[in-house]
Amino acid sequence: MSSERAGDRVELLQGTLDLIVLRALSTMGPLHAYGLAARLEQVADHPFTLNQGTLYPALVRLDQRGWIRGTWQKTETNREAKYYAITKAGLRALGRQTERWRRLSALVDKLLLHQG
């Protein structure tokens, strides 16, 4: 669990992406990487293009932790794609991560306000 607590910036950002992916999968149901990327672009307030280079490592990480599981399926356009679905462990982790994120952002907000 240490990496989620790690204070260093990169880890934090990775954790954020993990959280976003988990959240997307829990609300949207199983998605393939392309679909995920499109969804992330869509929900962002201002268009932020997600580099595939960061999405794939996140997927591997989550899969290896047992939080998501990928299965090969056909798309509506009859293409082959790997669909990722959130697992029970993933849902639990999402709960924990969301809580953590809220606390963290609250803290950051407070800090920013104080300084402002």
Place this chain on the structure above:
Amino acid sequence: MSQLRRFFRRLDSFLRPARAEDELAREVAAHRALLEDEYRLRGLAADEARVAAARAFGGVELSKDRQRDARSFVWLEDARRDVGYAARLLGRSPAFTAVALLTLAVSIGANTAIFTIVRSVLLRPLPFPASERLVFSYDRFPGGGVERAGTSIPNYIDRLTAVSAFESQALYRYAGFRIGEGAAAEGVTAFAVTPSFFRVLSVAPQLGRPFAEQEGREGHARVAILSFELWKQAFGGDRGILGRDVRLSGEPYTVVGVMPEDFTFLNPVVRLYVPLTFSAEDLPEASRFSQNQEQIARLAPGASVAQAQQQVDALNARIVERMGELKPLLLNTGYGTRVVSLSEDLVRRVRPTLQLLWGGVLLVLLIASANITNLVLVRAAARTRELVTRQALGAGERRIARQLLVETLLLTLVGGAIGLVAGAGSLGWLTSLGIADLPRGHEIRLDWVVVAFVLALAIVQAVVIGLAPLAQLAGLNFSTALREEGRTSTAGRGAGLIRRGLVAVQVALAFVLLISAGLLFTSFRQLLAVDPGFSAEHVLTGSIGLPAGRYQTEAEQAAVVHRALAEIRRLPGVISAGGTTFLPFGYTNASGGILVEGYTMAPDESLLSPNQLRVTPGFFEALGIPLRRGRYFTEHDTAGSPPVAIVDERLARRFWPGRDPIGGRIFKPESADELSAPIPEERWMRVVGVVAEVKLRELVAGEDTRIGAYYFPYAQSPEHHVSFVVRTSGDPMAAAGAVRQAFTRVDPELLFEDVAAMPERIERTLHGRRLPMLLSLAFGAIALLLAAIGIYGVLAYQVSQRTREIGIRMALGGDAADVLRLILREGAVLVGIGLAAGIAGVVGLRQVIASQLYGIGALDPVVLTAVGATLMLTALAACAIPARRASRVNPVEALSAP
């Protein structure tokens, strides 16, 4: 939990990369297919959609790389990929790889061998507990020509109480025994030791017990301790040996102990230990100056060698003070004692030599490194396009740097491993060249320190070699590099300078090594040419020990030697034969002070202790020692006839300057008292002959050279240990069997041992110099070869890079000879600079080198010229191939080439 789970998944992914890799490729392809669909839906044509999808997806390889990083362990994964890639690349240029590996293997192999020797002989502590506290203590009479004697028993006994800096002290002395009966009998070298011996060394027998204190007293029952090897070999490793009686030279001894297998003190030949017995109570004070034992001691904890030295000096001063009339004599001889660290003293003679060799072999490593660096640089320059392309495809600079380092690391580690094995293997070959004769030579073996050191060398080498192309890469402009299509040396002038500089360094180092080799070789030849003063060819030598029980009286001893010689002289092919108590270039020797009738010593003149030989008739004839005046000994010089002596010219000049020594008389005091007492008439020996001065111990005056020699008849003063010199008409060793049988015919108990031809004996004393000479020749040859490869490599590269320029020169009217000259000049400049630096190096090192030389200076002009010429010619030959290639450049082809 999830963290642990991830760890195993990553491990799995690392161990089985193929599955994950397929999966990734499939997923990326699917992703792009979906993107393509998307673009097509937006109305793009199929191929446009593909391009757009590719652009939108971004760097495929980069994405894959990042995924891989997350999937497995980054560093492990990278290392595997880098190693695999490096191995493929190296495999694609077999010539480069072979040359580099060979160079590495040779240089690392040489370093392995030399470092193994250096480590075993100079660096590893002696194999005794707290061995740094062990010391030698020896008496000396430098004024009398005795730089190093042993210790006398009275001195030892006094030191036991007077020297508190010694925790324990012991004496030892070589002894010889015959073990077994009849045909199975063999000689065994033993140490007679005080019971304290094993305590000083802190080693106990593995079986049984050490000697008890009372076993060191005279008259006590005889006991013995066996070496492990003797126990196994002569008694089949029988544990019941303890307490059993064995016959040593016919006398019964009780075995009380067996030493551990790895126990050796100084000399692995020693396989038996018996007590050195004396009775402290009735020791004559006169034996104080019979330094016939060696002394070792263990410093008390916290005590230093200097403290022990001080205490021994103080004791000596008190002893000299008591000596009365002898005091001035002793003072004139410079009598004193030295306390020296055992480990340092053992290797004192080989330390500078080994250090020099070590330096030499490190130079070989430097040359090899320079050589491979050059090869790698040339290769890197040729690979600029490949590297640039990889960078353009998204490989980071660090990635490329790592890749280059991995390549050299792989190369040096594989080369190093080959070298390590080869070096370890060469130790066997070096043994046949005589490394076992080095002090502590029996301890020479590869250990983990050697392996670690060699590994470290290989890694340092890899980093240094790998950094060079990196430095070259750093200054690279990628886009121009690609545009210029590799026509020019993209590495630019800087890298060219490095390459040429490396070649000059190689030449300089090779020059230093070759000079050392040339000097050592010439010096060795000078040594071989040193005339021992007698004719060693065709002389067979060997020794016997007369069994004490059978030959108790001097008459019996003289008689059996006489009979044996008569038997030997009857053998076909034997020209002459004689016996001696002091075999020239052998293991037994003696020296003793003499007084000369009518010779008054100057007030501060020292008593002399010249070499002392008791010889039978036939000795001088067999060795061909020239007679200058008077006569040799004859069969008429017996115990019953008046005592006679022969002196060598050196003593004749010293004691009878300008006079004829024949008829003069000398006196050989048996003890210090006799130096001052009136000399009994019957003890004077009349000089009957003067012989030429001959070398007796070493060809070159070493630290153990006594002044002059005198001889007296064996029959007038026999001894149990006798050596023989037999002049034969043919190969002396061919007569060895017959001589051995002649002894057995006289008495089956007489074992003819330590048999060797005299030239072989003399050569053995040069082994200490031959090995370094041969090794330095090998280093020189390697250095020359490597330098040649280096020169060739750089020039060949230059020619290939300058083909266009050469083509233009030729198109503009330059002819082949001009081009040839151009390239040769390039090579000559490099070699010239290298030679100049090399000469400077030799001048700087001349004192170190000179210490290893005999009869030749470190700046010998002949050697300098010969080596310089060899190097020049080799370099020229190395230049010639690329130069010729350059001169044959076809301008049309060169200019129209892409």
